[in-house]
Amino acid sequence: MRTLCPLLLAAAALLGACSFDLPREAPPLADIEEPLALRDAPRDDEQRSSLAFGVFTGATMQVAQNRLDQRDEESEGLRIERIVENSPADAAGLAVGDLVFEVSIAGGKRVELAWPSEWRALELEASAGVPWTVRFDRAGEEREVALVPVPRVRPAEAPVVEHFREEQHVGVVFRTATEVEARATGLAPGGGAVVIGLSRSSPWREAGVRFGDLLVAIDGRRIAHPQVALDELRRAGEENRSVELELFRAGRPLELSALSSVRFEEVYDLSIPLLYSFERERGRIEHSFLLGLVGHEANEVAYSWRFLWLLTFRGGQADRLVEVDR
Numbered sequence: 001m002r003t004l005c006p007l008l009l010a011a012a013a014l015l016g017a018c019s020f021d022l023p024r025e026a027p028p029l030a031d032i033e034e035p036l037a038l039r040d041a042p043r044d045d046e047q048r049s050s051l052a053f054g055v056f057t058g059a060t061m062q063v064a065q066n067r068l069d070q071r072d073e074e075s076e077g078l079r080i081e082r083i084v085e086n087s088p089a090d091a092a093g094l095a096v097g098d099l100v101f102e103v104s105i106a107g108g109k110r111v112e113l114a115w116p117s118e119w120r121a122l123e124l125e126a127s128a129g130v131p132w133t134v135r136f137d138r139a140g141e142e143r144e145v146a147l148v149p150v151p152r153v154r155p156a157e158a159p160v161v162e163h164f165r166e167e168q169h170v171g172v173v174f175r176t177a178t179e180v181e182a183r184a185t186g187l188a189p190g191g192g193a194v195v196i197g198l199s200r201s202s203p204w205r206e207a208g209v210r211f212g213d214l215l216v217a218i219d220g221r222r223i224a225h226p227q228v229a230l231d232e233l234r235r236a237g238e239e240n241r242s243v244e245l246e247l248f249r250a251g252r253p254l255e256l257s258a259l260s261s262v263r264f265e266e267v268y269d270l271s272i273p274l275l276y277s278f279e280r281e282r283g284r285i286e287h288s289f290l291l292g293l294v295g296h297e298a299n300e301v302a303y304s305w306r307f308l309w310l311l312t313f314r315g316g317q318a319d320r321l322v323e324v325d326r
Contacts, residue, residue, distance in 0.1 A: 039163070061100065
């Protein structure tokens with residue numbers, strides 16, 4: 001006993017001195033509902049081929065590499081992802097990797113570029129043969145070229161379907177809209193965000209948002225890319241204010257006002273060296289008393305008790321339902 005006590009005291013001191021790294025990211029929301037039928041975009045190639053094609057430039061744009069990480073509203077331009085050989089963009093001298101930040105069209109229109117949908121909007125609105133002045137950056141040097149678009153003879157490639165999650169203030173999952181969906185609301189291809197998931201405790205449910213709604217604007221700012229929606233929701237959440245949503249549901253416009261929320265906080269770890277410890281993880285709780293002399297663990301479907309390190313019994317849900325008296 002005289003030997004055991006100093007060992008226990010030393011163990012307690014060691015445990016008390018230990019430090020545990022705190023999580024750097026919040027856990028995923030456990031109550032988000034994401035119907036599988038909504039994850040994939042509808043197949044609307046036939047409808048897309050019936051839309052006006054616009055002009056052809058031969059340049060495919062992507063978000064600047066650091067754009068999705070910086071959370072700034074101001075544009076960093078668009079990175080050229082691909083150039084079609086012998087296309088107008090190729091003839092103008094543009095190259096893959098160039099950072100295009102502004103286009104001026106003969107006649108006075110000037111557009112600062114932030115999202116790929118804005119380049120596609122120009123291709124849909126412009127007239128063939130009317131020159132563009134394209135300002136871009138290549139290896140830190142600002143340049144300017146003339147690009148003359150030609151008529152497009154086949155549909156552009158369909159936008160890649162991506163998914164975006166907001167789990168701090170709203171609890172919502174978006175996918176990119178198809179070209180047909182976006183253009184039906186007045187947005188260019190790549191714009192808009194379709195709601196495909198909602199937390200059961202999301203304030204958007206209370207506001208009336210439903211699965212499949214197409215978000216086109218938040219507080220008047222058009223959704224040129226789903227990341228725009230995430231930026232606006234983050235800003236509203238940090239300012240603890242509501243947002244005004246402009247949506248399309250079954251082809252009809254809809255306006256809603258929705259609040260923001262915050263993450264619920266809970267104790268998930270408590271320890272009194274040698275005497276008691278408590279740990280909570282996603283869907284699991286564990287208690288331990290007197291160096292594990294008595295222990296209890298439980299989740300949503302099962303539980304266990306442990307005594308004297310040896311005696312254990314477990315229980316939980318069985319493979320049948322309880323009979324209900326009529």
